Amino acid sequence: MHFNADDFDQLLREHAALLRAHGEAQARCSEVIRAQATEIARLDAQAMRLRMELVKRETALAWAREDRAALEQLVPGLPKRAVQARQVEALQARVRELSDELHRRDVRQAFAPARASHVEELEGLEEDLAAADLVICQTGCMSHGAYWRVQDHCKRTGKACVLVENADALHIVRIQRAGEGQGAALVASQQG
Structure with missing residues (x-):
């Protein structure tokens, strides 16, 4: 086979192109190898940190178990x-x-609302409260529910309401209505 100068020049150009492509491929491979080496180093460091953390936790757990066993024996x-x-x-x-x-x-x-068995009693209570000028409640003489209903009635109607522990302590209560003296007055004295 006989080569002429043009064939030789073309062969040189192709050889140069192949060398350039080979060099670029080598550069890309080198960059990938460097990136992988960096990632491997990062993962190795992370694995080392995790192993150290695991050893610390296992050691602390072992100490805690020993302390608990000693405490249980005591x-x-x-x-x-x-x-x-x-x-x-x-x-x-x-x-x-x-x-x-x-x-x-x-x-x-x-x-x-009151139950049916207490309806008459409560109706009478409401009527008595409505007719009263002053409400005096003695502790221990009425149920808890009745006490709250009386208090609610006094608040709604604005009636004066007095709570006493001992009815014997209250001797006289006198209310003077307006017109029977100078305004309304409440007078109470206690037995001594």
């Missing part, structure tokens, strides 16, 4: 007491819930 029945303490806390929470529910029920009953 205090017999500690695990059972811990369970009982959690049960007591749960029971206390339940008692608080029930107490709150009972309080809400008492409040609802105090302000709820």
